[in-house]
Amino acid sequence: MIKIAVDAMGGDYAPKEQVEGSVLAIKMIDDIEITLYGDETEIRKYLKNEDRIKIVQSDGVISMGEKDPIYAIRSNRKSSMALALSSVKKGDNDAIVSSGATQALIAGAHILIGRLKSMKRTAIAPLIPNIKGTQTILLDAGGNIEIKPEFMVQQAYFAKVYAMEVLGIKNPKIGLLNIGTEPGKGRELDKEVSLLFAADKKINFIGNVEPKEIMDPPCDILISDGFTMNIAMKTVEGTAIGMGKMLKQELKKGFIGKLGMLLSARNLKNFKRRLAPEDIGGAMIYGLRGVVVKAQGSSHSVGFYNGIRQAALIVRNDVLNKVKAIIESDV
């Protein structure tokens, strides 16, 4: 059995959606057991007598709008997030899924689970949809604001293993997000990383990729430093929100237009779903001694279920040991 810790209190719609997502996961996935960390009375409202789900009472929540999330997780070791993280460190669980505050989760994972010895920096790697209907890994979406080129190489190894084992991609292609496709473009960091990647036989580096191609990239993994990729990821989100509003403003103009919009309602809904981050799955935090999956803060039950499914797959396919092996291997 794969044992999954769920932070039932983190997220915009916690604990309802987290608990319902867990119930769905138990139904859909045979080889998992879930422990919900949170307020038992609140959690029980959304449970019947499900097998393979238990509850551990916590004390306090790291709230989503926390001004100082790192202080919050440091000073509240009985919170649902802290207890769930610690349970992985202790070996009570194999993985944790949380839709709580990202910075608190990254910091808490560092403190309470710890870093893999062979990985010098952690990173957070969300998935975004592309026009092929598959997903692209964005790395690092905010773990390290400033980073050395050699640490990005380790992160690339991790992403490679993840793409193979979790997304089922055979020889994952890695591209460097950059302001031009020609070699030698970008900052000093980008130039150095390009040279390291190109010389590394363990990864399949295809060179620079411009953000113009972010929804249809010629690669499976897009890499940059945490500042740049966080800007890019949030720009995708901002553009999607803005375009969605503009589309609505335009579509409802005129009688014929309104009729057209009505007839297109189902397709428009599917279009919206294709872009909904929660249907895509969570972001994995790379570089820890345990499996940590961050589901979107706005997750509903299906989104949270997807995060659990992902975490189970990471454990089942032994991603962490495979990452260690690739870092240590000579070729």
Next chain:
Amino acid sequence: MIKIAVDAMGGDYAPKEQVEGSVLAIKMIDDIEITLYGDETEIRKYLKNEDRIKIVQSDGVISMGEKDPIYAIRSNRKSSMALALSSVKKGDNDAIVSSGATQALIAGAHILIGRLKSMKRTAIAPLIPNIKGTQTILLDAGGNIEIKPEFMVQQAYFAKVYAMEVLGIKNPKIGLLNIGTEPGKGRELDKEVSLLFAADKKINFIGNVEPKEIMDPPCDILISDGFTMNIAMKTVEGTAIGMGKMLKQELKKGFIGKLGMLLSARNLKNFKRRLAPEDIGGAMIYGLRGVVVKAQGSSHSVGFYNGIRQAALIVRNDVLNKVKAIIESDV
């Protein structure tokens, strides 16, 4: 009369769209004269006997796919772009509009026109649409890959004057594009720039803005270094392209869907136009001793006309002298 130099040979659809855009500009704007730099035989195909348009024969074109655009402009002083730039330096024209290769235009403007003494770095500032139906200035979209905080302050002054004089905004708000809204977020550069901006009485600084709000920002000018803003701008473009394709894929599904799409055709077209970069106008290159406007490479005649209109407005409202005045003023 405002005298405008047009690089008739630069752009994906040159010289046709550039010449037709110039003819349109002459019709719409009374106080301008245009000189077209390019291949006279080619240009004449799209001209009747328009008043206020003349042609200067050039020799060679800086092509759009130029591998080394900086070398190209350096070594081809008789090209349409180089001749048009030089004409501004000589005082034959007040402004130049080109939809040629961006890097060649920036480099060429440096060499052939020169930098304003009081501006330490040039910058390129495109406009992007927002959901209010107005435009946001993005600065710097690729002029300086790495830059000192104090040079960004000068660029902010320039953007302020531009927003007031060209976009007609009374007290333009400036936001720093950053990974979080709280003060103290980002890289060392962002922290230093924030402090400088906040202390500067000449600008109306509203603090950090997340890219989630890029299409609906709480400010008129969004600023960052040239690398970051180039990534953000191209991510907007990439997301818009990708979402457009996904929308099309979804909308045409099923018979009812196809019918809905048909009825929505007019509104969908308007939606697409709202995002078309060429309808928005060109990007101004800040920091030069002359007015240089870069129209989109993919400009059609209306887009190119918009670039000319913008250049005329910059000259008419004496933007360069007003920028000098604000840089030199004590408060």
